Amino acid sequence: MRAALDLYSERGFDGTTTAEIAARAGVTERTYFRHFADKREVLFDGSHLLEEVLVGAIEDAPENAAPLGVVDAGVATMAAVLEDRREFAGRRAVVVDATPHLQERELLKLASLRDAAAGALRRRGVAEPAASMVAEAGVAAFRVGFEAWIATGQDRPVADHVREASAALREQAAR
Amino acid sequence: MRAALDLYSERGFDGTTTAEIAARAGVTERTYFRHFADKREVLFDGSHLLEEVLVGAIEDAPENAAPLGVVDAGVATMAAVLEDRREFAGRRAVVVDATPHLQERELLKLASLRDAAAGALRRRGVAEPAASMVAEAGVAAFRVGFEAWIATGQDRPVADHVREASAALREQAAR
DNA sequence: CTTTCGATGTCAGTTGCTGACATCGACCAC
DNA sequence: GTGGTCGATGTCAGCAACTGACATCGAAAG
Numbered sequence: 001m002r003a004a005l006d007l008y009s010e011r012g013f014d015g016t017t018t019a020e021i022a023a024r025a026g027v028t029e030r031t032y033f034r035h036f037a038d039k040r041e042v043l044f045d046g047s048h049l050l051e052e053v054l055v056g057a058i059e060d061a062p063e064n065a066a067p068l069g070v071v072d073a074g075v076a077t078m079a080a081v082l083e084d085r086r087e088f089a090g091r092r093a094v095v096v097d098a099t100p101h102l103q104e105r106e107l108l109k110l111a112s113l114r115d116a117a118a119g120a121l122r123r124r125g126v127a128e129p130a131a132s133m134v135a136e137a138g139v140a141a142f143r144v145g146f147e148a149w150i151a152t153g154q155d156r157p158v159a160d161h162v163r164e165a166s167a168a169l170r171e172q173a174a175r
Numbered sequence: 176m177r178a179a180l181d182l183y184s185e186r187g188f189d190g191t192t193t194a195e196i197a198a199r200a201g202v203t204e205r206t207y208f209r210h211f212a213d214k215r216e217v218l219f220d221g222s223h224l225l226e227e228v229l230v231g232a233i234e235d236a237p238e239n240a241a242p243l244g245v246v247d248a249g250v251a252t253m254a255a256v257l258e259d260r261r262e263f264a265g266r267r268a269v270v271v272d273a274t275p276h277l278q279e280r281e282l283l284k285l286a287s288l289r290d291a292a293a294g295a296l297r298r299r300g301v302a303e304p305a306a307s308m309v310a311e312a313g314v315a316a317f318r319v320g321f322e323a324w325i326a327t328g329q330d331r332p333v334a335d336h337v338r339e340a341s342a343a344l345r346e347q348a349a350r
Numbered sequence: 351c352t353t354t355c356g357a358t359g360t361c362a363g364t365t366g367c368t369g370a371c372a373t374c375g376a377c378c379a380c
Numbered sequence: 381g382t383g384g385t386c387g388a389t390g391t392c393a394g395c396a397a398c399t400g401a402c403a404t405c406g407a408a409a410g
Contacts, residue, residue, distance in 0.1 A: 353409085354410095357406090360402085365396105366397080366398100368393105368394085371391085372391075373388105373391095376388105
C-alpha cells in the first residue's frame with residue numbers, strides 16, 4: 001500500500017504499472033493481485049473498517065433518537081477515525097482527486113457506506129425513502145466535510161467540518 | 176449502444192467483449208473505441224444532456240428562491256426527461272445494478288451532476304458548504320426516486336418519486 | 351521427521367485499450 | 381472533370397491489467 005501510494009504520487013496513477021508496485025514492495029505482480037482485486041483497490045483497504053464504525057454507531061444510538069441526528073453522529077465518529085491517519089489521508093486525497101478511475105472507486109465505497117447506513121436505519125424502523133435519504137445526507141456531510149478538512153490543511157478536526165456540513169443542510173431544509 | 180445493451184443483458188457485462196459489441200454493430204473494435212472511451216461508457220451517452228437540463232433549470236429559477244427548492248425542482252425536471260426513455264432506462268438499470276464496474280461509472284456521472292449543480296448554486300450566491308450539501312441532497316433525491324421508479328414498474332411518473340424522496344428528507348431535517 | 355498448509359513464484363493466455371498508418375468516400379476549389 | 385482536403389473507418393502491432401494452473405517453499409503441527 002505504501003509502495004503504491006508513493007508511486008502514484010511520483011508518476012501518477014496512469015504512469016505506474018502494477019508490476020512496478022509489486023517490484024517496489026518486493027513481491028511479484030501475481031502476488032499483488034492476490035492481495036488486491038485490481039490496480040485501484042490498494043488505496044481503499046481501510047474502507048471496511050469505516051463501515052463497521054458507522055453501522056456500530058447507528059446501532060448503539062438511543063432507541064428513539066431522530067434518524068438524521070443518529071447518522072450525523074455516526075459519520076462524525078467515523079471521520080474521527082481518520083484524524084490519526086491525517087498524513088496518509090492527505091497524500092491519498094491528492095492522488096484520488098487527480099485520477100477519475102480512483103474517484104470512481106471512492107464513490108463506490110461511499111455508496112457502500114450509504115447502503116450500510118440505510119440498512120442500519122431500516123433495522124431501527126425508519127421507512128423508505130426516509131432511510132435512504134437520511135443515509136445519503138449523512139454520507140454527503142462526511143464527504144463534504146472531509147474535503148474541506150483536506151483543503152484547509154487539517155488545522156481543525158475533521159469531525160468539526162463534517163458537523164458544519166450537516167448543519168448547513170439542516171439550515172437550508174428549514175427555509 | 177443498442178448492441179451493447181443487448182449483449183450486456185444477454186451474457187452479462189463481464190461475459191461480453193468489446194469485439195463482440197463492435198461486431199454486432201457492424202464495425203471494428205477500433206471504431207468502437209473512437210466513439211466510446213471504454214467498455215462502460217456506451218451506457219452513459221445521455222448524461223451530458225441531463226447535466227445541461229439540471230444546470231439550466233437552476234439558472235432559470237427566480238432570483239431569491241430557496242436553494243433546496245431550486246435544486247429539487249431542477250432534478251424533477253431532469254427526471255422527467257427520462258420518462259420518455261422508460262423502456263431503455265429500465266433495461267439499462269437492470270444491467271447496471273448487476274455490475275459493480277457500471278455502478279462505479281454511474282456514480283461518477285452522478286458526482287458530475289452534483290458538481291455542476293453546486294457550481295450553479297455558487298453562481299447564484301449560495302456559499303459553501305451549503306451549496307455542496309444542497310446539490311448532494313438534490314442528486315440524492317434523484318437517485319432514490321429513480322430507483323423507486325424502476326423498482327415499482329414505472330406506473331407513476333419518475334418526478335413524483337423524486338419529489339417524494341426530497342420531501343422525506345425535509346421532514347427528517349425538521350425533527 | 352514427515353506432513354500439511356498458506357503464501358509466493360512462474361508462466362501462459364485473454365481482453366481492454368492505444369498509436370501509427372492506410373483507405374475510402376464526400377465535398378470543395380478551380 | 382481533376383485534384384485536394386477531411387472525417388470516418390479499417391488494419392495491425394503492442395502494452396498493460398488481470399486470471400487460471402501448477403510448482404515451490406517455509407513454518408507449524410503431529
